[in-house]
Amino acid sequence: xxxxxxxxxxxxxxxxxxxxxxELHGREVTVAVAGGQVTVVMNxxxxxxxxxxxxxxxxxxxxxxxxxxxxxxxxxxxxQVDAMVEKEMGTLAGGLNLPGMGxxxxxx
Numbered sequence: 001x002x003x004x005x006x007x008x009x010x011x012x013x014x015x016x017x018x019x020x021x022x023e024l025h026g027r028e029v030t031v032a033v034a035g036g037q038v039t040v041v042m043n044x045x046x047x048x049x050x051x052x053x054x055x056x057x058x059x060x061x062x063x064x065x066x067x068x069x070x071x072x073x074x075x076x077x078x079x080q081v082d083a084m085v086e087k088e089m090g091t092l093a094g095g096l097n098l099p100g101m102g103x104x105x106x107x108x
Contacts, residue, residue: 024044028041033076034072036054037057038069038072
C-alpha cells in the first residue's frame with residue numbers, strides 16, 4: 001500500500017469518525033434501578049437529559065437510600081454510554097486495515 005492510499009484511507013476514517021461521533025452524541029440510554037424507583041436518561045455526551053423519581057422512593061427519614069439510587073442509576077448510564085461509544089468506534093476502527101491503528105482502549 002503506498003502512502004497516498006494510506007493518507008486517503010486515514011482521511012476517510014477521520015470523516016467517518018466525526019460523523020459517528022455526531023450521531024452518538026444524539027443517542028440516549030435509559031436506565032431504571034430498583035424496579036423503576038429512579039430512572040435516568042443520558043445522551044452520548046454523558047449529559048443527564050432526564051431524571052424521574054417515583055414518589056414512593058421519597059422517604060424523608062431515609063434520604064441516603066434515594067441518593068444511592070440516583071448515584072447507581074447515573075453510574076450505570078455512564079457505563080452504558082461508554083459501552084455504546086466503544087462498540088461503535090471499535091467497529092469503525094476495525095474497518096481500517098492498517099497495522100496498529102485500532103481505537104484507543106480496544107487493544108488495537
